[in-house]
Amino acid sequence: MENEIINFITGYISLTAEEVNIIKEQNLIKSYKKGTVLLSEGEFATECYFVLKGCIRSYYLIDGEEKTTEFYTENQSIRPVSYITNQPSEYYLACLEDCVVAIGSTERNKRLIEKLPRLESMIMQMNGDLLVQNQVSFDNFKHLSPEMRYLKLLETRADLFDRVPLYHLATYLGITAVSLSRMRKRISKSSTD
Amino acid sequence: MENEIINFITGYISLTAEEVNIIKEQNLIKSYKKGTVLLSEGEFATECYFVLKGCIRSYYLIDGEEKTTEFYTENQSIRPVSYITNQPSEYYLACLEDCVVAIGSTERNKRLIEKLPRLESMIMQMNGDLLVQNQVSFDNFKHLSPEMRYLKLLETRADLFDRVPLYHLATYLGITAVSLSRMRKRISKSSTD
DNA sequence: TACCGTTATTATCTTAAGTTAATTTATTCG
DNA sequence: CGAATAAATTAACTTAAGATAATAACGGTA
Numbered sequence: 001m002e003n004e005i006i007n008f009i010t011g012y013i014s015l016t017a018e019e020v021n022i023i024k025e026q027n028l029i030k031s032y033k034k035g036t037v038l039l040s041e042g043e044f045a046t047e048c049y050f051v052l053k054g055c056i057r058s059y060y061l062i063d064g065e066e067k068t069t070e071f072y073t074e075n076q077s078i079r080p081v082s083y084i085t086n087q088p089s090e091y092y093l094a095c096l097e098d099c100v101v102a103i104g105s106t107e108r109n110k111r112l113i114e115k116l117p118r119l120e121s122m123i124m125q126m127n128g129d130l131l132v133q134n135q136v137s138f139d140n141f142k143h144l145s146p147e148m149r150y151l152k153l154l155e156t157r158a159d160l161f162d163r164v165p166l167y168h169l170a171t172y173l174g175i176t177a178v179s180l181s182r183m184r185k186r187i188s189k190s191s192t193d
Numbered sequence: 194m195e196n197e198i199i200n201f202i203t204g205y206i207s208l209t210a211e212e213v214n215i216i217k218e219q220n221l222i223k224s225y226k227k228g229t230v231l232l233s234e235g236e237f238a239t240e241c242y243f244v245l246k247g248c249i250r251s252y253y254l255i256d257g258e259e260k261t262t263e264f265y266t267e268n269q270s271i272r273p274v275s276y277i278t279n280q281p282s283e284y285y286l287a288c289l290e291d292c293v294v295a296i297g298s299t300e301r302n303k304r305l306i307e308k309l310p311r312l313e314s315m316i317m318q319m320n321g322d323l324l325v326q327n328q329v330s331f332d333n334f335k336h337l338s339p340e341m342r343y344l345k346l347l348e349t350r351a352d353l354f355d356r357v358p359l360y361h362l363a364t365y366l367g368i369t370a371v372s373l374s375r376m377r378k379r380i381s382k383s384s385t386d
Numbered sequence: 387t388a389c390c391g392t393t394a395t396t397a398t399c400t401t402a403a404g405t406t407a408a409t410t411t412a413t414t415c416g
Numbered sequence: 417c418g419a420a421t422a423a424a425t426t427a428a429c430t431t432a433a434g435a436t437a438a439t440a441a442c443g444g445t446a
Contacts, residue, residue: 060332062336067332067335067336069328069332081324081325081328084321084324084325085321085322085325090329124317124320127317127320127321127324128277128278128320129278130324131274131277131320131323131324131327132274132277132278134324134327134328134331135262135274135327136283137331138327138330138331138334139253139260139262141331141334141335142260142334142367143255143260143364143367145404145432146432146433147432165392165393165394166393166394167393167394171336174335174336175433175434176433176434176435177393177394177395178394178395178396178433178434178435178436179432179433179434180394181394181395181396182395182396182432182433183432183433184395185395185396186432338402338434339402339403340402358422358423358424359423359424360423360424368403368404369403369404369405370423370424370425371403371404371405371406371424371425371426372402372403372404373424374424374425374426375402375403375425375426376402376403377425378425378426379402387446388445388446389444389445389446390443390444390445390446391442391443391444392441392442392443392444393440393441393442393443394439394440394441394442395438395439395440395441396437396438396439396440397436397437397438397439398435398436398437399434399435399436400433400434400435401432401433401434401435402431402432402433402434403430403431403432403433404429404430404431404432405428405429405430405431406427406428406429407426407427407428408425408426408427409424409425409426409427410423410424410425410426411422411423411424411425412421412422412423412424413420413421413422413423414419414420414421414422415418415419415420415421416417416418416419416420
């Protein structure tokens, strides 16, 4: 189970066998039931996550409506904005399915970095990557029609359509559930004739 | 003129008088004529910028159409994605006005950081800030109507409306120039009656 | 299996954005 | 200054998204 984490890390920096062991013994793996809320608005995030199994959704509230900002599935890492900034969180994190998750807490990570200073460079790279991903997603979003965004998501993350309710995908796409439903009908119609 | 840069830095970390001097003597200030392109698609960014005077626009091309992603004005720093990732740039950077800019090149920054290691922590903070700003902008964009986005921009960056052509603001807002024009008329009408 | 809560679809109406093209208003510069 | 270019507006038409409400399909479970 820890192998996924090692694979993930070695995508950024190379590790010796001893270093692999240090990380493996450090890691803390937990299971959560579907519906568990890992982080709430107003709280300070003290943990970051690596999803081993399941799906975690981040979202925030506008007038009581949940707006989904991201879905995290197998082998994705979650570094809450609040974790990076040490500010109270604007976002929620909740399990859409039963989940198995590797957890890094602020203090344990600090200790780990003392043992393995090269992790610092990984973190900087991760921040850079996050930034770029976000920039590109934003630009795409801005200049693609809702329909294009839907088709693109269908290409890039087809699995989500099997495991996530459409109305969450709708807010993720920045449209209403009604509109998404209509759109799907429109598309299926036009592709058959 | 260098004082703006010092102010900017001390917003992140505190500096001793000697450190201030080191930075001041390091800095390289340049002027560019309106229209100058500082970075083109495909190039590797080797510089980051701090705007002392003027306005710089970043944009990219879709089917030959320019899509503006950001406007940088006085006292804003520009850290091109390509500079952070060492990948060829997807974006252009060009001066919308005559500009005065402080420039940090990769090598000079490296040398500077050797003298002032605490700058590292500033850079990490800047990356974190960038990430958060981007995240928040994205979320806002997704869940605000074009009209709301326009009104919000009018509040937060009113100066842009005096110095930037509307059709650039339009693509920045993710709409067409025609639509922006129509919208402005609609709003001015509804606010007078 | 029958029920209940959740999720998805459908219908109707309203509103605004995209597209294209023509026209007006500003700006620039020889 | 005036011609050329750039920027902004307007008009006409098409298309799709938002809102609201009603209905249908699905899923778990008692």
